[in-house]
Amino acid sequence: MREQRVLDRSRPPAPGPLRPFHFPDVRRRRLENGLEVIVAENHAFPVATLDLVLPSGGLAEPEERGGLASLTAGLLESGAGGRDATQIAEAVDELGLALETGISWDSSLVGFTALTSRLEAGMRILADLVIRPTFPRHEVERIRDERLASVVQRRADPASLADELNAHFSFPPGHPFGRRLGGPESTLATLTREDAAEFHAAHYLPAGAWLCAAGDVTLDGVSALAERYFAGWAGAPPPPRAPETEVPFDRTTVILADRPGSVQSEVRVGHVGIPRTADDYFAVTVMNAVLGGIFSSRLNLNLRERLGYTYGASSAFGMRRLPGTFTISSAIQSEGTAHAVSEMLREMRQMQEEPVSDAELADARSYLAGTFPLALQTTDGLAGKLSSMAVYGLPDDYYDTYRDRLMAVTAAQVQDAARRRLMPHRAAVVVVGDANALRGGLDALEIGPVQVIDPSDVLT
């Protein structure tokens, strides 16, 4: 053993003086065409992110056109404003733009991060992509085929297959959230350039959309660029759909997808979650941290550090404008699978039955509050916060008071959140693994019916 001198190492050192933290000021300006510019400045690096965010995402597409919102966003760089796909790619790479196109259930996003000196050149390309895409037929086919291939590829991956089955069984039949955001194979295969052009014409419109800018920029600077490059763009998209969301199961149900010879089981315990604007957002967030949101959470310490069944176990709420998902995820060694499932459900029940300890509460709150600034180091991360504010209608001081509101959550609120938001008795338990090896153990748990399924019968 190595010798120690005067220093007392036996207890953790006390913290130094607290250093102040403030979320950057959020500044907004609405342009004549209804587009709202939202800016948060950070001049630490000569870098900025500009994200054009539209309030139409996966929920805006007709059910028989599943995958259309995602396909449309993916096709913007396939031809726009007089340039073909190759010319756009060259222009983007010439400027070193980190271009991003993508969607959520609630929004579509086209944006980029670049050195400040290339902001205006990037803006010119961004405006072309948003306002003047051409959807060339051969590119539509190519991108669609790429996505169909990736559906096939994902289903061979037990973790992705478990995720897809989890979504399917967490929502009632026919609910859009029950399928992949990128679209099921059955509808994706039918999409055409006309579909994409039509979706674009109806939804890529300025009134109600936002230009979120973060980093080495100012409100005046970004507004001037927006006025110049989004001039002549006008119109408003229809409001988003709001399908009813019911919990599909009366009792917990095990869905076992056979993957013969698997050395591990991918396990998901899932059910309907909460909307992003739920009044108990902060209590739910702290509750989830204690349950499975951090390394030192109950699920991970139990299934990994105590039982050694897994490399890790976690839980998460996927929040949306409408109630989203709650999911526990883990890859469990085959022999421990049934026991692990019963432990997951028991941990959920325990969150409801007993208040969390003072220490767990304090730890989870300060973890969430302390790590919050990490996401703000990059302009991209900061712009992401602005787009959340925009899409979910959060007030301007929301992120500046975010840490205080986390720190104010009580043990009683956490228990209440667990009672309201966890459903251990009505969950879908998806297991992707070797059915022969697992069936007996899952039956013996007597937590509910066990259905052995063929994923290709269920997933369209």
Add this chain to the structure above:
Amino acid sequence: MQIPIERYTLENGLRVVLSQDHSLPIVSLNLWYNVGSRNEVPGRTGLAHLFEHMMFQGSQNVPDTQHIALVERVGGSINASTWLDRTNYYATLPASHLELGLWLESDRLGFYLPALTQEKFDNQREVVKNERRQRVDNAPYGDWDERMQRLLYPPDHPYHHSVIGSMDDLDAATLGDVRDFFRTFYAPDNAVLTLCGDFERDEARRLIDRYFGPIPRGPGVPPLPGRPALDPLHLGREVRETVASAVAVPRIYVAYRGPPYGSQEYYVADVVTELLAGGKSARLYRALVRERRVARAVAAFVLPVVTGAAALILRANVPPGHAPAPVEEALLEELGRLAEQPPAAEEMERALVSVEARRVLELQKVNERADQLSMLTTYFDDPDLINTEMDRYRAVTGDDVRAFVARHLSADNRVVLTYVPAAPAPAAEAE
């Protein structure tokens, strides 16, 4: 953009790099040990990584399971990783908790062995075996790097085996191995400590001195096992392997040995990967994916390793139901073009601008900056490279690119690893 750097060395040999940035009240603490899977002896593959797990199981003054908990409970994030050449430990903390981070890291460097137990070891061995199952054995293409290392490096080279190690070797490892590994490699004179973020210089120096100063030097690190030098650098023949496994889509990996990270030719190799598959204007994407549509996705990268030879690796997905041969042919055709004729000036400029932009974006994060500073100090004893490395990229010419491709990306220096679906296509498969 200039990253401020101060470096010095403690009496016990610990190299320290400090880089201040007060834009957010957070600080990253990053510790590199100059030991990785390359230091493992035959029969003990996976030990460096299993050891890394054991570093989170407590030390003399830190109870079991508390190392991570102590960081999380003050609002910090913490992790570690093991790689061929090194093992890194890193945490990003609220600035007011810098001392906690230094206490934790110095406790497991200076006071580790008394806390070691068989029970903790047995638990983490199971966790690591499950990590292997999840990432390697149960995932499509999950063993590609293990296979590639075996094909690319000879049996007596330290890169011949994977970081995660074999199940048999993990089962065979003992508590005694863990002790020996610690005594051999975990010493201040085999490590680099970097702080990046919101701290005061004098205070940080005082605290580092206080917590790390008393820890004695190690016994010195033994030479790498096997034959780390590769002479000749090239394979000398084409090596091929086809794997039938539980994948839905065929995939091809093509790899070449090249000069290690640190050489000027390494930067040429990195520019070559940018030209081939950096962005959507790059050659492989344009030709194979967009125009000829023979491949579905392409990637190119260099493994930044320093022992003997680096590896330049190309990857392409084959459309479902198609044969991999035409993809391989098209890929090699593109390499052939680059071996014949240097890229035009505009194409070179695009590649270099992309490299530069990506670097700036990465370095926005204090943990990324700290990790690179530790890396450059561990490998090259030169943290200032973080500010000057771009000059090395800028020095690469179109002629360098052509010459590199002609010299190194040749048939007698090539590994081709192909995955094809093992079973008849599942019902869900298209086409």
